[in-house]
Structures are given as C-alpha cells and as structure tokens.
Amino acid sequence: MAVPGKRLIKIFSSSTTSMGSEEDYKVYCQLCDRSGPRLPAHGFCINCSEHLCQTCCTVHRQQTFSRHHVLLDKSSMPQSLSPGISNQSDSFKKLCPKHGTELIMFYCHDHKALLCSVCVSNEHTAASCKLNYIPDISGQSINSKEYQDVLKEINDMTERCNKSLKDMKKINDESNQSLADALADINKFRTKINQRLDKMEKQVKEAAKVIQKDNSKNLTQVETVCGDVSKSLKLASNAIKHFNISKQPSNLFVELKQTEQMIKDFGQSVARLSEYDVREYTFEPNEAILNLLHKEGFMGTLKGRAPSFKSRQCPHLDKICIKTSQDKNPCWITGMTLLTPDLLIIADFSDNMAIKMVDIYRKSVLSQQCFDSRPRDVTSVSHNELAVTLPDIQTIQFIYVSRNNLTKNQLLSTLKVDGNCWGIGSYKDKLVVSFKSLLRPAKVQILLINGTVLHTIEDENIFKNPVYVTSCDTCIYVSDSKMKTVTKLNWRGEVKGKYVCTDKPCGVAMTEDGTVFVGYRTSNVVGEISGDCTEGQVVLKNIQSPQAVYWSADTCTMYTSTLDFTEERNYISKSSNFYNRDKLIFHF
CATH class of the missing domain: 2.120.10.30 (TolB, C-terminal domain)
Structure with a gap:
C-alpha cells in the first residue's frame, strides 16, 4: 500500500546511494523497505509489529485505520527488526497470563512487569512507562548477578522452610508427649475416685484429643505450605538453570522475574508459619476433689505453657542497614x-x-x-x-x-x-x-x-x-x-x-x-x-x-x-x- 508523503523522501535520498544499503541501519523502516530506500527506524507500532521511520510514524498517527495504534519511541522500541524477525537463539514463547494467546515481549521497569503487546496498548503505554523489548535487554541475564541472587534466595527460602518444618515437628512431638504424660497422670488420679468421675474423665480426654487434632492440623498445614513452597522453588530453580545452561536469555529473564515475585510472595507465607500457638500440657490434679465428690466440681486442669527453653523458637534477630550514599x-x-x-x-x-x-x-x-x-x-x-x-x-x-x-x-x-x-x-x-x-x-x-x-x-x-x-x-x-x-x-x-x-x-x-x-x-x-x-x-x-x-x-x-x-x-x-x-x- 502506498503511504502518503513518501515520494518526497525518495527524491531527497535518491542522490545518496548508501541509503539503500542493507548494512546502513541495524533497525530500519520496514514499510519503506518494501518499495523505497532503507531509512532508519524512528519508532515501533505495537499493533502492526513494524518499525517505522519518522515520516511513517507521523502518517501512522494521522491515518484513520492506525491513529489509535500504540507507538513506541526510539528509546523504547525493539532494537531488532521485530518479534517475528528476531534472531534470538532460544524459543521465546512465554504467554501473557492476562492475555493468554499473546506472547510476553516487553518489560516495564516502572512497574517491574512482564508485558505482551496488549498490555502495552491498554495499560503500560510508552508515554507513561519505561519499556524495553525483552530480546534487547535479556542477553545480560546469562550468568548475571541477578541469576546468582535468585538461586541464592531459592536456597535460602528452601532452608527456611526445612528449618520451620523441623522446628514445628519437634515442638509438636513435645506437645503431644506432654499431653500423653498428662493423660497418664489423669489415669493415676482416676484410680483414687469412684465411677462418678467417668464423665469428667471423658471430658478431659476429649479436650486433649481436640488439642492433639489441632496440633496435627497445624503440622499438616505447615507441611503443606513448606512442601508447596519447596516444590515450586525446585521447579523454578531447574527452569532457571536450564535456561541459563541452554543460553536462552529471554526465557531466563522472564523466569527470573517471575521467580523473584514468587519468592517475595512465599516469604510472607513462610513468615506466618511461626504464628501457630503450640503448647505443652501437664495435668494438675485437684487434691480437694475427694471431699467434693458430692458436689459439682472439676477434675483438674490442662494448662498450656510455652515449650521448654531448648525446644522453644528463639527470637529471630536481623538488621537492615538504612544508611544511603546520599547520607552525609x-x-x-x-x-x-x-x-x-x-x-x-x-x-x-x-x-x-x-x-x-x-x-x-x-x-x-x-x-x-x-x-x-x-x-x-x-x-x-x-x-x-x-x-x-x-x-x-x-x-x-x-x-x-x-x-x-x-x-x-x-x-x-x-x-x-x-x-x-x-x-x-x-x-x-x-x-x-x-x-x-x-x-x-x-x-x-x-x-x-x-x-x-x-x-x-x-x-x-x-x-x-x-x-x-x-x-x-x-x-x-x-x-x-x-x-x-x-x-x-x-x-x-x-x-x-x-x-x-x-x-x-x-x-x-x-x-x-x-x-x-x-x-x-x-x-x-x-x-x-x-x-x-x-x-x-x-x-x-x-x-x-x-x-x-x-x-x-x-x-x-x-x-x-x-x-x-x-x-x-x-x-x-x-x-x-x-x-x-x-x-x-x-x-x-
């Protein structure tokens, strides 16, 4: 299709033979290249997936069919011809989770978001966000500091999960053992009284079983969370290592960004694992109960107390440096x-x-x-x-x-x-x-x-x-x-x-x-x-x-x-x- 305004450019450029050389520009106007001299790209149309020169960008904004298209400027446009022409060595086929049929192609530095062309058109325009075409910036991901940091965070999170699970199992075992000891004391005490205490004994045993059930439920929840976190982190770690070894920078870049967010989300879940209120129990018999058998009373108490010093989780202390290069x-x-x-x-x-x-x-x-x-x-x-x-x-x-x-x-x-x-x-x-x-x-x-x-x-x-x-x-x-x-x-x-x-x-x-x-x-x-x-x-x-x-x-x-x-x-x-x-x- 002829584009109005292009003939003037051909006239001005016809005397310069180098303008038609394919080696002149790394990224050139794809529209002009079909019927005229090769001109440097001035922008990129998200909707058409084409690089455009300055004149084509101006015309693109004016024509009825394309005036609502989203154009990236020279600083934000892809630095290779287009997603379809990119010579990326890895199979770059990550789909956008929001627009399932669209490929992730861009990264927004302001929102730290991976985007497809629809995302850029609707929510992250070049005018409001700092955007980059992923194949242009992903090459630095291979063996990068970010790659090393993410793997380290995966290892650290896995260790935290393992430690939390180990601590919870230990505390849970001690709590259950203390309950077992308390129940044994109840049985000893029970031999001193008559059958009128059967109902009371049943009540206290049922209460102990409820606590044991809660302990088991808490342990199951911790096992589930830690298992899910460990499994997800292992899959992420394998994927990251695979993309790094196979030199797939774009997939590695996307995987690193997704894993960073996943680690951040998991951090809050793992931090909440310490909220469970697990206690040890002892049975404290009521010495006066023999004198109160003819009255309505209580058999004894199950008193919750913090675990012993050796098994209790000590406060986790950490420090954050808040001095910056701006501080004098x-x-x-x-x-x-x-x-x-x-x-x-x-x-x-x-x-x-x-x-x-x-x-x-x-x-x-x-x-x-x-x-x-x-x-x-x-x-x-x-x-x-x-x-x-x-x-x-x-x-x-x-x-x-x-x-x-x-x-x-x-x-x-x-x-x-x-x-x-x-x-x-x-x-x-x-x-x-x-x-x-x-x-x-x-x-x-x-x-x-x-x-x-x-x-x-x-x-x-x-x-x-x-x-x-x-x-x-x-x-x-x-x-x-x-x-x-x-x-x-x-x-x-x-x-x-x-x-x-x-x-x-x-x-x-x-x-x-x-x-x-x-x-x-x-x-x-x-x-x-x-x-x-x-x-x-x-x-x-x-x-x-x-x-x-x-x-x-x-x-x-x-x-x-x-x-x-x-x-x-x-x-x-x-x-x-x-x-x-x-x-x-x-x-x-």
Whole structure:
C-alpha cells in the first residue's frame, strides 16, 4: 500500500546511494523497505509489529485505520527488526497470563512487569512507562548477578522452610508427649475416685484429643505450605538453570522475574508459619476433689505453657542497614510505619533530614525524600499517603507514595500546627499529635487531616513530655518520658487508663488485640502492656537503647531503632518469633 508523503523522501535520498544499503541501519523502516530506500527506524507500532521511520510514524498517527495504534519511541522500541524477525537463539514463547494467546515481549521497569503487546496498548503505554523489548535487554541475564541472587534466595527460602518444618515437628512431638504424660497422670488420679468421675474423665480426654487434632492440623498445614513452597522453588530453580545452561536469555529473564515475585510472595507465607500457638500440657490434679465428690466440681486442669527453653523458637534477630550514599551523617531513626508488609517507612531525624522507604525482604532503601527541616515521626494516612512531623518548623508534611517513590503531596503539601509536633498517629481522617517544647506546656491534640482541631489535652498532671503516640479505631496510647507513663485516651481526648513504667518509655506500637509494646531505652528492653494499662512485662531483652518501635501483625515482627550514638544508629533491628499469647487453661 502506498503511504502518503513518501515520494518526497525518495527524491531527497535518491542522490545518496548508501541509503539503500542493507548494512546502513541495524533497525530500519520496514514499510519503506518494501518499495523505497532503507531509512532508519524512528519508532515501533505495537499493533502492526513494524518499525517505522519518522515520516511513517507521523502518517501512522494521522491515518484513520492506525491513529489509535500504540507507538513506541526510539528509546523504547525493539532494537531488532521485530518479534517475528528476531534472531534470538532460544524459543521465546512465554504467554501473557492476562492475555493468554499473546506472547510476553516487553518489560516495564516502572512497574517491574512482564508485558505482551496488549498490555502495552491498554495499560503500560510508552508515554507513561519505561519499556524495553525483552530480546534487547535479556542477553545480560546469562550468568548475571541477578541469576546468582535468585538461586541464592531459592536456597535460602528452601532452608527456611526445612528449618520451620523441623522446628514445628519437634515442638509438636513435645506437645503431644506432654499431653500423653498428662493423660497418664489423669489415669493415676482416676484410680483414687469412684465411677462418678467417668464423665469428667471423658471430658478431659476429649479436650486433649481436640488439642492433639489441632496440633496435627497445624503440622499438616505447615507441611503443606513448606512442601508447596519447596516444590515450586525446585521447579523454578531447574527452569532457571536450564535456561541459563541452554543460553536462552529471554526465557531466563522472564523466569527470573517471575521467580523473584514468587519468592517475595512465599516469604510472607513462610513468615506466618511461626504464628501457630503450640503448647505443652501437664495435668494438675485437684487434691480437694475427694471431699467434693458430692458436689459439682472439676477434675483438674490442662494448662498450656510455652515449650521448654531448648525446644522453644528463639527470637529471630536481623538488621537492615538504612544508611544511603546520599547520607552525609549517621542516621537517627525516630519514627517508623509500615505501608505494606514489605515496605517500611522511616524518619531520619539526623542532619540527613530524610524520609526513607525500605524494602524489608531485600534489605535496601528504595526511595529517599529530603527536607529542609528534620522529620521526627511518620504515620500512614492512606494506602499511598504519609504524614510527617517537622517540629523545628511546627509543620506536618504530607508525602505521596507512587511506584515505590516518595514525593511531596502538592495538593495538601503542608499543615501548620500550633507547636513543636513530635509523635503522630492516625485513623481514617483523624490525626493525633504530641507536642513538646521547653517554652510551652506539653499537650496532645486530636485533629482532622485538614487541620481542624477537635480536642486538646493540655494538663501537666497528664502530660509533661509526650513523645510517641499509637492509635486504632477505638483508642490512643501516648508515652511520656518525663512522667514515665503510657496513657490511654479515647478519640474524645478522655483518659481511659494509665500505666506507670519503671523506665522512661519511648516508642509505642499496638497489636491487633489491643496489646501495647513500648521501648525502654535505658534498660534496653521492649515491654508489653495490657490494653487496659493494668499489667506489663518484658518481652524482648538486649535491644540496644530502643527508640522507635513498630509491630507488624502480618508477619508477627517487631522493628526497632536505636538511640545509641554509635554505628548501630545506621540499622533497623527486626525481631520475630518472640511474641507468646497468654497461657491457656481448661477447667473440667
């Protein structure tokens, strides 16, 4: 078919014989090549699967039949003639999971997504995303660092699965053995009483069988998860090795990307394996039962207790370095919040003056937003928006999260507040902020996200130095380092409880059941406070001067930063497998 506008190009190029040489251009206009001189490609049409010169691109956008086609520019277009002409050595036939009959041909760097031509046309246009044709960039996958890293992550995940399964089997065996011992004690005790206890004995045995059934169910679930993960990882490992050995870079590239996502997904599943609450049991007979046979009573108790020290899972401690090449000073992390189970947002109160986004699983800083003032604390106000306190300029800064990048929200950039704002928490459209200053009375304010103050608690009998806050739908907890208290408030600003600490409390975090964690920087521990502020105990020891703390309910993990003025300030500590629920007691 003749293309309008091409004759002029032929005239201008007819005097240059080199324009017709097949060696002149690596990628040339396929449309012109059919009937005229060979011209350099200026773009690529996704719909037609053809490279086009600059004039053909212009005409393509104007003609009725092609004006809605998707064109890639020179920087994004395939650097070989087309998918059909590519000289790739491997059989590149991976189908798009979303558009089953289309081949995966492109990679979006912004969304880390493998795409077919339909994906590019509908969702990942060249105007909005950084795209590459996979055969152009896949050659570097063979024996690459990414190849080595994925294999290492497969091995690490497999080892974690094996260890989790081994630990669960051991704990399960001890729990079942303890139940067997308890049942034996029941039988000994049963010989001292008459047949009137038959019913009670049956009840306690049935309860033990229920617990054993739960133990078996838990073990089966762990075996299933670990088996599925190990099987999938083995298949992925074999495929990766095969594509690498057979020099199939495109298939290797796709397999690596899919395996990376699979490892990330499996990481959350494996992390949850430690959530099962498996206990050992003993039977504690009621010595007074012989005197109570004529009354309705209970035979004894099955009391759940944590496994013995040798078999109990110790807290898994890990560290994440959060110092970046942009940082000119040691870090000082004074605030933390999780945006997703794998994305931790931290406030660096040092002269680095930055908010950072940390990938938990890859242990790396993905994005860093710097300020003209030091950020003290941070909270998430939506799935993609953060609020940051800047006490030195009495401002709350809103940060927008897009494609793993932190940017200042231009629609609601800043919120001026009345005082030096420190700790911050949120729930829906409300914020709770603590204020402290040498020149003004301390206070806590509850306000709307637009700045409207709803309640102010300014009473020196309640707060003298409020530093951190945490909140949920029903209540707020505030730590005060001078009063040595953690105070519970409702959203009307009314005091509903107060826990008196033995040490100066710092960061506070709340679990899904209302329990509060608090960092004690002098005694180097993290404590647990009941939701009604009546009881407290130490749950983590040897945590170096804990400053900010944050609890992840999804992975049962505690994140802490340190106040210690050493190199430790450049790390976030990650503690898991340490939180035990209250003991279970069954009466019969």
